[in-house]
Amino acid sequence: MTIRETTGESRLRALCELAEQVRELMDATTLTDVPEAELTAVTATLTEATERLRASARAAPQPFEFAPDGSLRHLGNAVTGAANPHALPLAVERDGAAVRADVRFRPLHEGPPGSVHGGISAMILDHLLGQAAAAAGFAGMTASLTVRYLKPVPYGAALLATAEHTRAEGRKSWAEGRISTQDGTTLVEATGLFITPAAWPARPPTPPEG
Numbered sequence: 001m002t003i004r005e006t007t008g009e010s011r012l013r014a015l016c017e018l019a020e021q022v023r024e025l026m027d028a029t030t031l032t033d034v035p036e037a038e039l040t041a042v043t044a045t046l047t048e049a050t051e052r053l054r055a056s057a058r059a060a061p062q063p064f065e066f067a068p069d070g071s072l073r074h075l076g077n078a079v080t081g082a083a084n085p086h087a088l089p090l091a092v093e094r095d096g097a098a099v100r101a102d103v104r105f106r107p108l109h110e111g112p113p114g115s116v117h118g119g120i121s122a123m124i125l126d127h128l129l130g131q132a133a134a135a136a137g138f139a140g141m142t143a144s145l146t147v148r149y150l151k152p153v154p155y156g157a158a159l160l161a162t163a164e165h166t167r168a169e170g171r172k173s174w175a176e177g178r179i180s181t182q183d184g185t186t187l188v189e190a191t192g193l194f195i196t197p198a199a200w201p202a203r204p205p206t207p208p209e210g
């Protein structure tokens, strides 16, 4: 893994604004009820916009990099990356030895009618557990993730995701976490095993943020 120095903050801000607009577009697409002719017209507009963006393309999304304030960020990440339209994006904060993030799912995350797809909840927990392990100095790859779905997860509601590192054994470390309502009802909980690949530095210099 290489971590590059950041350049072009203004351009990155513009990229993040574009990604946020694409998220709005995805929600609007999921919910729209406009007539067919309007759907066709908007599709033509978007086809043109897509071609304009593809006029110059990178080989991969935004990499891990140091922000101007010295923090480590990954704008291309599918969960936390503000430059990745797929991301919520989740803003993960350290809370002592644990991590937390406010979560508000979108209609485009629908699985069963009216609630969030289980794979989306698992993805959020995978990431948060991974960050908890990293925050404890055991950054690694997910080797296994066990998810227990206790109650349907609504979209549109303010929810909380939390995770903490629980133990480590050599390159292996474990974390657990949950997605809860604001009043503390657990909707989904997970435990995960994270393994630091032998080629990675054993401990990252700073806990990753976001």
Ligand SMILES: CCCCCCCCCCCCCC(=O)SCCNC(=O)CCNC(=O)[C@H](O)C(C)(C)COP(=O)(O)OP(=O)(O)OC[C@H]1O[C@@H](n2cnc3c(N)ncnc32)[C@H](O)[C@@H]1OP(=O)(O)O
Residues within 6 Å of the ligand: 126, 127, 128, 129, 130, 131, 134, 139, 140, 141, 142, 143, 144, 170, 171, 172, 193, 195, 196, 197, 198, 204, 205, 208
């Ligand atoms: C500085 C940058 C910081 C970045 C921080 C970012 C944090 C962000 C958070 C991101 C979060 C999201 C993250 C993502 O989305 S990560 C994306 C999803 N995960 C992957 O793609 C992982 C793919 N798998 C691998 O790369 C390798 O298999 C890994 C690295 C996991 C292990 O390959 P490695 O060659 O190293 O393993 P080993 O053979 O030497 O075995 C070592 C030990 O581990 C035990 N074992 C192995 N596999 C499993 C298993 N599946 N279950 C249970 N145990 C397993 C094995 O028995 C042995 O135990 P022991 O005999 O020693 O007791």
